[in-house]
Amino acid sequence: MQGRIYTKQKCFECQKSLEPGILKYIENKGFLQCPEHPDITWAGPCEVRFGRKHHKRFKSVKEAERHLNHIRYQADNNKGGFDQREWAKNQPLSFLSLREKFVTLKETQSISSKQVQHIKRVLDEAGKSWDYMQIKEITEGEIDDFFLIDHGVGNKTLANWKTVLHDFWTWIVRREKRRSKIEMPEFPEIKYELEMKKIVNMEDQQYIIEEVKRISWEDNPRIWLGIRLMAWYPKVRPGEMLDLREGHVNYKDNWIVFPDPKEKNKPKFIHLLPEHSELIQKIQSMVPSALPEMYFFRHLKTKSGVKAGVKFGPKVFNKWWKKACKNMGIDGVSVYPGVKHSTVTALGKIMSPEEIQHDVTGHVSDAFKRYFLPDVKRAIIASRKLTEMQAGQHLVNISDHIKSAK
Template structure:
């Protein structure tokens, strides 16, 4: 049979090697059969596998297990190599490094990926990736103190690692990949307002910030007009991405759109104001457009806006005009999308917002669809044909 047990011990009488005798269950001296080994055992199985054991019983169990795996056709020598090539930590770090080297992924996605894999490494360490199944992944995800949407996002990262990357790298076969648990979640709805209130808030932002830095108002105004713009993309806009000749903003690596760049056509009024701002605050093409001017310490002149900077000014303006519960996203993109749908229809509003799916669009456009609205009018017309609304009275005369 393939494989054998060896020992580094020598015969105490003649100094010769001790040979394995499976029938007697040990390693003995051929010349002095009563001399048996009691330590320093190791198993050799082909050229690929060599493993040490303290006792003969441990070595025997291991050898029998290896023979059984080979008979079934499931033997993987990587499971027993000293450098542990199937270590989750090693493979996760390699996965993260490769993803960070890709230029078509957004910085936001790379940060999320790094965060998820770091937490998974803390949970599973050097554990063999083949030993991590659906149950282990489920316990890991449900043990995170995050909201259901975030948990679902983390699950999507692990899904790419297990079901795509490990298979593409030929580390696991399709049959060895675990079936990840389904994470149910329901996205919350943002409060929105109307165009009249939106204008009041924007006017207040202009009043508060124009002398300090007109780019604050301009940024919020752009978000309210171009409903396919996201605040994070806007803040990453570089000077060289503003093409005033053709009147477009160019976003080479927008969020939510892998492998596709985004361009936004500008109204003439925005071409003019951006031209004025570029001349007022000249900078090199690679400089972020939305940066601090007339900065008040500790803010440094020329540093980029933080992710919450426009939001802070929006909320300050909301408070001064008496509007509560409407954040920057709800007050700009959501409000404009919903109001646009009232004017031009949901399909037009969806095209303007560039949502790929109806489910995502429904959160931005909180307006009943045209088909459902037409059915409501049909019901009313049917009710009008001789039918009346009946007011029921309580029994007993009330």
């Protein structure tokens, strides 16, 4: 059988005769013994040697014996056989070691820091259960048990966690399939239903936006402008709006480019109505000219520990939107559904779902996005009708309006 237990202890009777006096391991007896003097045994400190690289010391032969039997079982029954790395001091095949490497890898890829932080949070949570386990030891049972724990989140969040863990295991299987023959575990099905977010009608939306202007204008007019633009152009997400830089706005041709949208496949453009372009330029001119690389939505004054010129934090728009909602007696509506979902829902009265996708939100299938370039005329007409609708003017069918404009 592969593997032996050794000790530096010698048989003193043999050494009297100038013999080596090496004690031999007796399988499953819990001691080493001199072949020439059976009464001479040893059950104390010893060392397991398995193959050329695996050497591990123990305080007793019984402890060493349990370890030796375990790694023999691994070698005989695991598809990947015995792997010395599982017993290395730095534990390279532990969940902790591998998840740290995975996060480091993700930091080098073209994904946002927010996505990296999400991946890290999920793996940190899983690490509470698995950090000190070898990756081979984490099977379907352990994964099922992890998702049965009450993490204090809903099924939609758990489904997102499952996606992260599946991506993590895919990376491990690709990385280790030749050396360790690790197989992809099956993940449990997590069912969920998306809840309808609370929205507002167009009249209330405009009242809220005007209230945002009233309470935030003196602090920073760009707070109101960002929310106003998201209501006019629902294809832009709050995070994308916050990433807007001074040089991304083209006042001559009336468009804004968002180079790094969530969709990632190509830059996102919105075509501005002339009066909207003029409004942006007017608010921009309230402060001295800025470099093209400066964030457009930034703090203009040093206040409450935030320096002038620093980009708005992720909660700024929502913070002022909720203040305005509270003043208006409206509860439970955050800024994103308030400006986007509310607008798109109201647009259903004058536009078909396809027209909303193509001309307003830009959210269509990946196949469509690869080949479709938004028609500038359609986009401008859609923005015009959206502005009129929000102002409470007469509503007409957008298709009829496009035909009459040709």
